[in-house]
Amino acid sequence: LGSSLRGTLDRLQGKTRLDEEDVEEVVREIQRSLIQADVEIDLVMELSDEIERRALEEEPPGGTTARDFVLRIVYEEMVDLVGDSTELPLESQTILLAGLQGSGKTTTAAKMAWWFSKKGLRPAIIQTDTFRPGAYDQAEEMASRAEVSFYGDPDNDDPVEIAREGLAATEEADVHIVDTAGRHALEEGLIDEIETIDDTVDPDRRLLVMDAAIGQGAKDQAQRFEEAIGVDGVVITKLDGTAKGGGALTAVNETDSSIAFLGTGETVQDVERFEPNGFISRLLGMGDLKQLAERVERAMETGDEEEDWDPEDIMSGQFTLKDMRHQMNAMNKMGPLDQVLDMIPGLGGGLKDQLPDDAMDVTQDRMRSFEVVMDSMTDKELENPRSVGANQVRRVARGSGQPEERVQELLEQHRMMERTLKQFQGMGDADMQRMMKR
Ligand code: GDP
Ligand code: MG
Known part of the structure; x- marks a missing residue:
């Protein structure tokens, strides 16, 4: 689909002015790409209305083709929608990870710990999942691969107590990453539990971890976690698969937050700080959006x-x-x-x-x-x-x-x-x- 957007745009290459039909065609292709990437319909509509309005109202700057002009508008509107990455100062802090079971919290905890350690901080992972069999072993092993401190207690079945003891036991660390349990559905037990853990650890940041394949389910999930603990940022995992993570945009929009990290594989090194350009190009299936946007800017x-x-x-x-x-x-x-x-x-x-x-x-x-x-x-x-x-x-x-x-x-x-x-x-x-x- 990205290639049909590209095709449409390429047809505009020789033109210097856009007519209504051109704009409609580009907008239709963009809608198609975004919906295919799991971006919520309402968001897609909002975005494409704005692109259409600007493309028809604004004057293309001299020396740019109609194609570059419309691409620049698309890029700017997309940047506006996805926002900058979640602010993460390199200092002492406590980060709470929330999300459904299997979304990638435990893996993300280890990845983030590894990332912080590369920035010169001393992270510790506190594993409070007493629900999933093997959660303790998995977290401990990932922490050791990331070469960071770890606290968990397989003999204790009270996650709140583990969280409290974990903070005390890892006092020498400066970044505390608290991993939590996630169950299949958002049943009351899970929400109550994470609320209590949240009260106990009083985190500086609460990140919602989401599978890139989440799709339209993102909205409900984001709302529930936002209500329970408040979401400061979103981590999108499994972007190494085919899913493009458009559902995370719904979560960002719903929680009025931003994207913090992207997970791109199963090892602790497979983590990237979120960066709008790459993500947007991926959503639209185009590799060079930012460059094009800048070419227009330079022409101006x-x-x-x-x-x-x-x-x-x-x-x-x-x-x-x-x-x-x-x-x-x-x-x-x-x-x-x-x-x-x-x-x-x-x-x-x-x-x-x-x-x-x-x-x-x-x-x-x-x-x-x-x-x-x-x-x-x-x-x-x-x-x-x-x-x-x-x-x-x-x-x-x-x-x-x-x-x-x-x-x-x-x-x-x-x-x-x-x-x-x-x-x-x-x-x-x-x-x-x-x-x-x-
Ligand atoms: P949790 O239940 O939320 O703690 O999720 P886990 O961290 O246990 O991850 C669930 C599964 O997804 C595991 O098999 C992980 O290896 C896998 N996983 C997590 N993040 C990624 C990722 O970015 N890419 C890939 N390919 N797999 C991932
Ligand atoms: Mg886990």
Whole structure:
């Protein structure tokens, strides 16, 4: 189906204007792809109405084809719908996992523990499932594969007591991941039990774990857990199968939350932080949506001075705000930094795992506001951001119509990128260039 969407879009390739019929055809294909991916009908309708409205009302920017224009609208509306990933500060916290039996909670607990440990934290898994035979052994084994602390008690059949004792017994850990039982249906017993565990452990985050194949059942499930404990984020598991996880969008919408992690296999390493682009492209069965959206964006940019920028300048030590602007554009073409690092042969996971999670993760919205801020800076300030003092921050904020915090955020982002780049300066030149120029 993705390919028929692609086919429809390709037919628009030569056109510069969209007529109503074109828009209707694209919208129909998108609806078909999304429904096929288990996205709830109401959501699909809402989304496609908005896409249709914008495609007919907005003027395509000069220099873009009708196809790229409509794709950009699709992409933006989809990003709006799926949202950013659930915020997960790299600090001490307690996370409660909820979900039906078989949804992947125990596996996810181990995956998340592994993920946090790679970020330099000390996680512990507390296993409170006293219902499923073998739950203790399974959780213990997965924890040992993730090489993280584990607490469970096969001789105790009171999950609330286990949760309480588990927190005390794993005091030396900083991230506590509390795994719970899930039964076949959402019967009262399960909901009562998780409410009591929730009261006892008082988690900072409550994540709902869902099988990608959940489909239309997602709504009821999400509502029940939202009522019982409140859902701060959703984990979609088994995305390595054929299901595309569109049901999770219902859950996100229903609980007013976001997606935290994606599970993509049975081992503890098969976990990814949620990232909208990949997920959206997958839902629509298209691989290059973000890139296309950005091509249109670039076509809309004015006063482009990209041409004489040499990535090697960054390696010579100095890193200015001008460099940062180019850098952000380059990064944006390639995707998030951790994926970029994966493309560099021989780098392995070592360096990548030491990086703060959001070291260079500048979202499109932030980037746009950064651009506006930079437009209000003088050349001297762009070249020497460290010299920008409080008075200048105030002036730039006024000039750009952005809050002062945004200006400060930009300066902070610059400092962070500068620091991160220092870590790369030992890398081979060829690798670096490949990374910058892509
Ligand atoms: P729980 O009952 O919610 O704790 O679910 P489990 O963690 O025990 O997972 C149920 C089954 O799904 C197990 O066989 C897991 O190996 C499998 N599973 C969990 N997550 C994934 C995933 O991301 N991909 C695949 N292929 N299997 C998974
Ligand atoms: Mg389990």
